[in-house]
Amino acid sequence: MKVKGFLKDVGGASRVTKTRLESFENASDRPDMTDPIADVARAWHPGWLDLVVSEVTDISKTSKAVRFRRADGEPMQYFYAGQYMVLDFPIGESVISRPYTVSSAPCRARGGDGYVEICVRRPKEDGFIADYVNEEVKPGDTFRGLIGCGQFYFEPLRDSRTVVAIAGGVGITPFASMAEEVADGKLDIDLTILYGSVSSDDIIMRDRLEAIEKRCDKVKVVNILSGDEPGWKGERGFIDARRIRKYSPAGVENTTYFVCGPQVMYGFIEKAFDELDVPKRRRRFEVFGQAADVTALEGYPEDMKDKTDTEYELTVVRGISETVIPAKAGESLVTALERAGIRTETGCRSGECGFCRTKVLSGNVFISPKSEGLRAADRDFGYVHACAAYPLSNAKIRIPIAQK
Amino acid sequence: MKYYKDHYDVIVIGGALAGLSAALMLAEKGKDVLVLERHNLPGGVATSFVRGGIEIEAALHEMMYIGDKDNRQKVGKFFDRLGIDIDWLKVPEAYHASLPGIEATMHPGLETFSKEVDAVVPGSYDKVLGLLNLCADVYSSVNELSVRSMSKAQMLLKHEAFVKTAGYSTKEVLDSFDLPQKALDLLAPYWIYVGSGFSDLPFTIYAVLMGEYVGNGSFIPRKFSHEMSLKMAEKAEEMGVQIEYRQHVDKILVKDGKACGVRTALGHEIFADYVICSAYPNTVYTKMIEPASEVPAEAIKMVNARRLSLSAYSVILILDKSAEELGIKDYSIFRGKTMDTDECYRELGTLGPYSYLTCICHNLANPDATPPGTCSFSITVLPRVDAWKTVTADDYDRVKHEIADQLVADMSEYLGFDLKDHVLECVIETPVTVARYTGMYNGCIYGYAHTMEDHIVARLQTADAEHFIDHLEFSGAHQISGDGMGPAVVNGWKAAKNVLNTMEKEAE
Known part of the structure; x- marks a missing residue:
């Protein structure tokens, strides 16, 4: 066989070896330590961080908001609105971890004084970590935390830009994050939040959400009370098919629903979605954590x-x-x-x-x-x-x- | 608490395919082996993940070197020999080529493939078959020469085609066949699996690619590449290998020019006679060797001279209808607005738009890959590492989605419906994703580019001289065989063989 000529053909192996050795000879001997792609990976996913509590505030009768900064003073990491973080609590001999949705917007984590915030409400049962956070945690305390977890966030490739969020109780937190991100022009969606509570005392972050609604016409909050509260001028009852339809003017085909709240709520909402023929791809449910029973x-x-x-x-x-x-x-x-x-x-x-x-x-x-x-x-x-x-x-x- | 033995024969850094393959071969010879893997599962990019209850393949398009049961190829034979029983499914076609003026579905088998080219370009059968036979010839020589060395005269006698094509680029050899453009186009789509434009791709590599994929076809494990990775890991453990997950190795300890152990991120110092490392030589020689003074200048020059190859970018969609309902007919669709591989390679050095896309619908090789009434559809481009080096953390999300939008729009146009109307779940993988989970240098999945300057034949000839620290071997895409999951297994054997050979020599 012949490609170009006998001598040139059989000399190929020596030729490529010589080329290789020459390229090594001509290369720099200065170590190149850069890995910019790993740097981006680390900016988004730095792994476990030491986080120091910067602020603890009451946000309802039974809930507190806790803000964290990085203990090492480095910029806070990137994440998506709706994602959760995992926190380790050293309690006695144990280290107990819990997931908490970040209630502050990703844009609040940018800059030199960037922070992330969680909301902790005292539940009726299994509340010992919630009690611990409510009673013990104070500014200056340091905890290990892993931020940017979970799949509960707006994905433009999949989701409609018209979003209806359905929240119960402390399940408002991912939507508080999203609302702030929308109001700051960092997330381009129309967000309607249907928020179910028993009484107006239970509404978490009411002032904050009302302020966002005022300054941004892309965010709308509808509080719905199930309790019999005299003087309440807003919606009453439960979040059902009728209400979901009422607040979905774009139609269920063109609306993505994000649902976060107590486990019992999910069954009712699924039923309402079935009734309204909401396509499966338009339904996003947050996971609800450890089984209580x-x-x-x-x-x-x-x-x-x-x-x-x-x-x-x-x-x-x-x-x-x-x-x-x-x-x-x-x-x-x-x-x-x-x-x-x-x-x-x-x-x-x-x-x-x-x-x-x-x-x-x-x-x-x-x-x-x-x-x-x-x-x-x-x-x-x-x-x-x-x-x-x-x-x-x-x-x-x-x-x-x-x-x- | 004591987690590690006082001493191992070999520590393997990285529990992906190459590391596991090395560990398996060493365990087979009775060696005491520890594998340290940074992630919490084996396989590296040969893995899967679950979204919304649906398992999704992370990386594998098609596995080479497996072969049918009665025609097992080297990696398939290795798994069979060790009793690693993987449920292989044959990929039904080579690919559907959607190229300028061409819509053709090609199948494996040298003659079948040549006939299918001939159907598009009448009269090209003999030339195409001649080319494919040459590829098969060179490929069989590569297989034989990788296990046995011989004199130059003997080589010329027994492996004439291999010797005579070794000095040429793919383009130079293809040109000598004088094929019409459309035939050349149909012979080019697999180029992406080796990742260099034909004017710089050694023909030897093209020959292995076509000899294997067209000659023997390709396979996927029923339960995704995680089935393969996990079965390798489980077998290794059964054979006595200790595998520790979530253990990141910070340092390779070297004493008097010889590797003697590692230190993990948790601070454990572990000792062994040999270290096999899956991290890139770039990372190892600049950051991991302790003390750094043990790294010779030649090692730095070597890593600086070599060009990193491709990384990966995939949009993986789970669609809310079956492939049949959506009219998706092929396991793999290779779509090119041009089939000029040099031009495609140039484009991969940018952040898009990209005109050469590869798409996989797993359900067409594995109907149960996703739940009934759904299917998976992924669109992949393999951008060059250089392109992504310019992306900042601030820009990352925007860049990631702009590329996704282009890819999804292009494939929607081809398929005749808007993919966006059917997305049940989606995942976008980028070079940053690769860096995050595997720690591979600059997110590069393909190792060093196969080029005329970094030719596989030269790699083989200079391998011994490029060994800078005793008792330290490397395994992974950055080694001689280069990229791909099949070659990863082969790279692992090579590292294990080097260790075994040194052990034998030093025992004498």
Whole structure:
């Protein structure tokens, strides 16, 4: 065979080798330490940060807003309005983490004094972290936090620019962030917030949202009270199909609905969406965090329902070491690890984000059907998301080595 | 608490395909191996993620070197040998080419492919088949020469085509076939999998590309590339390899010119006889070697001389109708407003608009890839790292969406409906995403560009001289075989073999 001529053809390998060596010879010997693409990645996703509390304010009778800055004085990171952050609370021997939606806008995180804010309301049950935040947290305290988590944000490629937000209780927070971002001209959507509360005392950040509404005609807030409050001039009742239609002048095809609130609300809203034929792609639900009652989850074994106090032995493998800790049937594996003071990375506490991907080596574990984040192959090999997995026997798990 | 043994035979930095492949080969030889992976799962970009309850492939378009059950190729054989039982699905076609004046669906098989070119360009069959046979010939030589060395005279005798084409670019060899433009266009679309324009792409690489993809077809795992990564990791653990996730390695410890361990971000110092590293030599020689004085100037010159290749940008859509309902007929659509690869390569050095797009609809190889009544559709361009170096954190979101809008508009025009009307879930992956999850230098997934200046034949000849620190080996796209998931596995073997050879030599 011949490409150009025998000598030229057979000399190819030597030719390309010589070229290579020459290119090395002519190169600079100055180390190039730059990696601008990693720099952008770090600006958006710096990982866990030390955050110092800069301000704590009351925002309703039962809620507080807590603002954080970076302890190292570096600029706060980028994120999308609607995303949540994870905070670690050192309580006694344990480190307990909780996800909180950021209630301040991403634009408030820019500049030298940029901050992020969360709102914490004291719930009726399981409120010990909420109590802790309300009573103990004060300016100057430092916590570890991971900002910019979750998928609950406006995505122009998918969502309509006409957005109706449906909020209940503390579920107003992502929309407070979005509203501020819209008012500052950083997010180009028309935002109508339907906000359900029992009484006007329960409305969180009412003043702030009213001020935004006044200065920006792209944001509209409709408070709807379910309680029997004399003198209330606004909407009364529940957020139902009729009301959703009333506030969707563009039609359900051309409106994206974002829903955030207590778990019970989701069922009613789904039903209303079905009634209105809202396309699936127009429905965005925020995950709702740790299940309050595991026995209420679909598929939880009948014979275990009155035995959720049962304490099992959980063997935790990290590297070449093993530790045995107690684990209650009614609590997630992550909760057992936290109680035992074993640090593990966990994010949404809803089984979605996958931060706490964990291998179950032996034993039986109930996986919440709401744990939609598991990969198919992971399922085949016994991986679970530990925040949404509950022991049904003594068990052995393997988790990544982490800082204490 | 003691997490690590006092000593390992080998520490592998990075639990992606190359690192796992190296670990598996070493474990097969009874070596005590520790793999440290920064993310919380194996695979690097060979992974998947879940959005709204739907699992989505992160990166794999088609896996090479697998082959049908009765025609297993090298990576497929390796998995079979180790009992890594992956549920491979064959990709039904090579690609649908939508090029200037051409709409043609091409299939694997050298003769089939040549016939399909001939249907578009009558009379081109013999020449096209001649070219493809040459590719297959060179490809088989590459396979043979990668396992056995021989004298120059022997090489010329037994591997004539390989030797005689080694000094030429793809363009130079294609020109010698004197093919009509449309035939050339139909032979070009796979170029993106090796990422250099034909005037600078070594023909040897083109030959491997066409020899394998057109010769043997391509495959995907049923449960996404995560199935492959996870099964490799699980097998490695079964064979005694310790894999630790979420462990970022900061430093490679070197003493008297020899790698002897690592330090992790958590501060653990771990010791071993050998280190295999998946991080780019650029990162290693400028930031990771401790003490830095162990890095010779030649190592810095080498990394400075080499040009980084491509990164990745994908818009991945989950659509709210099935592929059939939407009229999507092909697993892969390669759409080019031009098929001049040099021009396409130039465009990849910008932030768009891009005129060469590759699209994948997984459901056409794997009907159950997404829930009934939905399908996945991804649009990918592989921009050069240089283009993205200019994007600031402030600009990032805007740039990311402007490109997405262009890609989605172009493909909507081609498909005849607006993709935006059907988006159930969407994800935009960028070079920044790659950097975030894998830590790869400048988000570069393709390693160093395959060019005439950085030719694979030259890489093979100078490999020993480019070894600057004893007992430190590299594995990943930045190594000899370059980019791609199949080549990643091959790069891992090479690193493991180097370790095994040194062990043997030093034992003597």
